[in-house]
Amino acid sequence: MSSSAELLKQCKVKTSSVKRLHKEVGYYEKERDKEQARVDKMKAEGAESSDIKQAENVLQESAMMIPQTRQRLEAALAELQSFVAENEEDIKDAEELQVARDTLAEIEKMLK
Template identity: 35%
Template sequence: MSDTAAIRRQLKIKSGSAKRLYKEHRSYQREEEDLKRKLDGFRASGAEDWDINNARRMMEESAKMVTDTASRLGVIVQELREIILSAEKDPALAEDEDMMKAKETLEEVSI
């Protein structure tokens, strides 16, 4: 496989991974916000301790996943950035469709 083909393949793989992780990260952020509202509602209404504790545990788990996905997303974004930089050195990839999509993805998912 030529270097150009290998770089093009990596652009697709890393772009797809970055998009997936970005969606996952946003999903956990929304879940954490929803659970915080739910927990606040339980506290305001004087719900049972079990309900409050369970909602708090679920919110903490979501917070851990937000942190985890943020760190994994940071790694994949850096890898994608490095591949884009190496691809820009190849004149065959300068105006390539995969390259343009990878750049768009990088802009979209950079946090």
Template identity: 35%
Template sequence: MYQKEAVDQEARIERMKQEGKDEYDIKKQHEVLGESMMMIPDCDKRIKAAYHELKNLLDAQTDAEVLASKEVKEALELLEANVPAT
């Protein structure tokens, strides 16, 4: 979401420049963009940590009944389909 917000914010800034908006307002929008950009690495780090935590939890699971559950199967499919870049 922060990546999408950053793209939207960049477009908003460019539109403001083209419309000749006040420099102060444009500067503030650059600050908003900077805040979004700072959040991206943090969110990426937390997503990767959560991914690996869930993967390790599921890999350590030995209960056949739990492993056969719909929820665990869905979680494994999602993990396989969404391997984060390292």
């Protein structure tokens, strides 16, 4: 496999990783919000304290996943930024490079 083809493959893999982690963060945030609403509803309806406690544990587990996944996203983002900076001359006309740049811009804007 040529060097250029290998770089394109790496670019695609790194970009896909960033997109997947971004999706995961969104999923965990939605899950946290859903579980929070469930806990609030249970409290408002005067549910059993053991049921509320169990729901709060589920909420905490969901919330704990967000910082971990966000850290992995930020690491993958930094890796992609570095890769693009180091290799953009070698793959400057490739569609994969443009997709990587678009992904970087989108995710960086979301993280701010």
